Amino acid sequence: MTRQHRKTHWLMWLILAPLVVLGILAALAVRPASTPASPALPVEQTEGGAP
Amino acid sequence: MSVGYKAIQWSPHIRRYDLVIALGVLLYMVLFVVISKLTLSADRAISDPILILRALGSCAYLLLHVVLCIGPLARLDKRFLPLLFNRRHLGVITFMLGLLHALLVLVWYHSFGSVSPIHSLLTSNTSFTSLSAFPFELLGAGGLVILFLMAATSHDFWLKNLSPATWKRLHMLVYVAWALLVMHVMLGAIQSERSVLYPVVVIAGVALVCGLHLAAGRREVKQDRCNAQKATAGADDANWIDVACVDDIAESRAHIACLPGQERIAIFRHGNKLSALTNVCAHQGGPLGEGRIVDGCVTCPWHGYQYRPEDGSSPPPFTERVSTFRLRVQGRRVLVNRTPLPPGTFVEPATFEPLPDEHEEHSDEQSQSIEPAGHA
Numbered sequence: 404m405t406r407q408h409r410k411t412h413w414l415m416w417l418i419l420a421p422l423v424v425l426g427i428l429a430a431l432a433v434r435p436a437s438t439p440a441s442p443a444l445p446v447e448q449t450e451g452g453a454p
Numbered sequence: 455m456s457v458g459y460k461a462i463q464w465s466p467h468i469r470r471y472d473l474v475i476a477l478g479v480l481l482y483m484v485l486f487v488v489i490s491k492l493t494l495s496a497d498r499a500i501s502d503p504i505l506i507l508r509a510l511g512s513c514a515y516l517l518l519h520v521v522l523c524i525g526p527l528a529r530l531d532k533r534f535l536p537l538l539f540n541r542r543h544l545g546v547i548t549f550m551l552g553l554l555h556a557l558l559v560l561v562w563y564h565s566f567g568s569v570s571p572i573h574s575l576l577t578s579n580t581s582f583t584s585l586s587a588f589p590f591e592l593l594g595a596g597g598l599v600i601l602f603l604m605a606a607t608s609h610d611f612w613l614k615n616l617s618p619a620t621w622k623r624l625h626m627l628v629y630v631a632w633a634l635l636v637m638h639v640m641l642g643a644i645q646s647e648r649s650v651l652y653p654v655v656v657i658a659g660v661a662l663v664c665g666l667h668l669a670a671g672r673r674e675v676k677q678d679r680c681n682a683q684k685a686t687a688g689a690d691d692a693n694w695i696d697v698a699c700v701d702d703i704a705e706s707r708a709h710i711a712c713l714p715g716q717e718r719i720a721i722f723r724h725g726n727k728l729s730a731l732t733n734v735c736a737h738q739g740g741p742l743g744e745g746r747i748v749d750g751c752v753t754c755p756w757h758g759y760q761y762r763p764e765d766g767s768s769p770p771p772f773t774e775r776v777s778t779f780r781l782r783v784q785g786r787r788v789l790v791n792r793t794p795l796p797p798g799t800f801v802e803p804a805t806f807e808p809l810p811d812e813h814e815e816h817s818d819e820q821s822q823s824i825e826p827a828g829h830a
Binding site for chain 1: 585619633637645648653657667717
């Protein structure tokens with residue numbers, strides 16, 4: 404590769420690598436939890452305070 | 455190397471290379487479908503078209519990573535150079551798999567409505583402000599357009615007509631395509647899949663590509679810095695630079711001199727002669743200095759383009775030419791004139807006296823190598 408191509412190569416990596424890492428982190432942050440939350444169990448209603 | 459243009463310059467090596475890729479792709483597709491069918495429970499079963507669609511997409515994505523890793527691997531270890539030789543076929547196959555994936559997506563998800571599939575793809579999801587619901591298909595389409603441009607211009611016809619510099623710039627867009635496709639997967643498949651395995655595979659791929667490029671880049675910068683220091687330390691005058699010791703250059707190999715502010719120079723030793731050429735091959739900018747002299751010609755390690763060491767011209771009927779440099783030997787030191795001569799300029803090779811024991815060794819090597827060459 405010529406010097407100019409090496410510079411372009413480096414510049415491209417300097418810009419793209421952080422963008423990709425940020426993108427991955429953001430995508431992981433909004434990803435739903437790995438195990439779907441189990442449906443709430445029916446709670447027996449009692450009167451007169453705690454069972 | 456070819457005088458005229460052919461659709462594909464088949465050779466036994468290229469046939470083997472393509473056969474291995476085709477078998478590998480086929481095997482991956484079959485394994486993907488079979489394993490998915492075996493592991494997915496009945497309530498999460500996926501229809502066959504979607505399984506094939508996913509197999510094609512994931513295969514293209516993995517192949518793109520392989521393509522991107524070949525370059526730095528070949529710079530870090532010469533044993534990977536044979537993979538580089540035919541990388542373009544691998545790139546075109548990657549595009550074809552991506553295209554099939556995209557066509558299946560259009561047919562399966564966008565062709566049953568009242569609008570055209572392309573119109574549906576572009577307008578069905580416009581949640582550009584939401585990351586979790588982002589129209590990731592458009593990222594994939596962007597990556598595919600770049601891969602198409604690269605596949606369409608991958609032939610040497612375009613390399614010649616666009617000029618190697620423009621062609622290389624265009625093909626560096628592969629990194630943009632890669633970034634778009636990583637996000638296509640992260641905002642698409644990874645959002646809907648619950649398994650931890652998928653994000654781990656994607657992150658490992660990204661780390662591998664980034665890590666290898668970083669390692670190869672660091673190594674080159676380190677070598678350049680080291681060579682530049684040696685060169686400037688021995689400067690004779692403004693134009694003649696002391697770059698190496700004759701005895702440090704192996705027979706039929708080169709020393710790569712890195713002079714500040716200009717292209718690298720490859721100084722080749724052939725017998726008791728030295729010749730200097732630019733380190734940049736006229737074909738795709740391959741590092742000539744990492745090649746060797748074969749049949750009296752400097753041979754590029756990337757695609758085998760050849761140049762005579764004395765004048766930097768390809769032997770007839772080929773017409774490629776590279777810049778040459780004047781050399782002189784003082785004692786055992788090699789001095790190069792940093793001003794490049796026009797491509798194809800003849801320069802009388804600088805000569806030196808081989809060391810006595812080296813002369814004997816060289817004679818032995820010649821006598822040993824003559825016999826097999828004669829049989830061949």
